[in-house]
Amino acid sequence: MALTIGSAPFGSTPSGTFNFDPAPPEHVLYLEPSPRRVRVRLGEETVANSTGVRLLHLSGQTPIYLxxxxxxxxxxxxxxxxxVNAPGLGEASHWTVSVGERTAEDGAYSYEQPPSSLAGVAGLVAFDWDAMDAWFEEDEEVFVHPRDPYHRIDVLRSSRHVVVRWGxxxxxxxxxxxxxxxxSLPPRWYLPAEDVRTDLLAPSYTATRCPYKGVAQYRTLRDGDRFDDDVVWSYPEPMHDAEAVGGLLCFDDARLDVQVREGTR
Structure with missing residues (x-):
């Protein structure tokens, strides 16, 4: 699982309990080597290419490649x-990265004098994710943010009875x-289209990308003059561990009434 986010052990709202008081510091930082070759591109140039990348986990944030x-x-x-001062890491020095006509202002940075408890960070270089044009782990492009090696997805077949109400x-x-x-996220229930009032679903232009699941396409619930935007989504071509929900529909349980009851088996 992601170590420092949400309901993870060192997240802001851990869902479990320890048999001791770990008394973590206000800002949990964890540095580890990554076995993956990581490359970064800006314009037509590879600005970083390494098999010695470190992965830095920070409280409440996705990891950072160093x-x-x-x-x-x-x-x-x-x-x-x-x-820029970062909690637990000290002051970061920045550089602007330029490739031809492409310029990423303050696109690279480094913590030159971190605290002794995290001395391994000293001198390593990070890049502003959004300022770069492409990121790769081995030969596979990575989107949104680095993949957390402790992040996991499981998809389970179920016979539970799921009813979704819109009013x-x-x-x-x-x-x-x-x-x-x-x-670190609540369970989601994905349903086959044959069990959904697809006549109430209207296309949406909204799409989001997840580094673990792929590209989600959204739909709006519409019935006459009544509508609720982007409360249904699906992954037409999901990645890796999420392949079992390909084409199934999921509903936003923060905006709709999603009831999950015991199954019949």
Missing amino acids: FPREDVRADLFTTSDTK DTVVADSTQPRMLLES
Whole structure:
């Protein structure tokens, strides 16, 4: 599971209990080596390419790739005056990264003098994720943020009875859902289209991307003049461990009434 996010052991709202008081610091930081080759591109250039990447986990945040200085194209860097203090890490020095006409202002940074408890961070180089054009683990492109090696997805077939109501309208009724369990997140129930009032679903232009599940396409519930935008989504071509929910429909239980009852088996 993700170690420092949400309901994870060192997240803000851990769901479990320890048999001791770990008394974690206010800002939990965990640095570990990654076995993956990681590359970063800006424009037409690879600005970092390393098999010695470190992965830094921070409280309440997704991990950060840190690169050894020798694996970074420092010749593309221009020193910036920007200095930013990060809790538990100290002051970060920044560089602007330039490739041809592409410029990522303050796109790279490093903690030169971190506290002694995390001395292994010193001198390693990080990049602003959104300022770069593409990221790869081995030869596979990675989107949104680095993949957390402790993040897991399980999809389970179930015979529980799931009923979804939109006000007084039943929009889905299924005894063949699939339960998607994702680290540090609440369970999600994905239902086959045959158990859904698809006549109430209207296309949406909204799409989001998950580094673990792929691209989600959204739909709006619409009935005459009544509508609720982007409360239903699906993964037409899910990635890896989420393949079992491909094409199934999931409903936003924060905006709709999703009732899960005991199954018939």
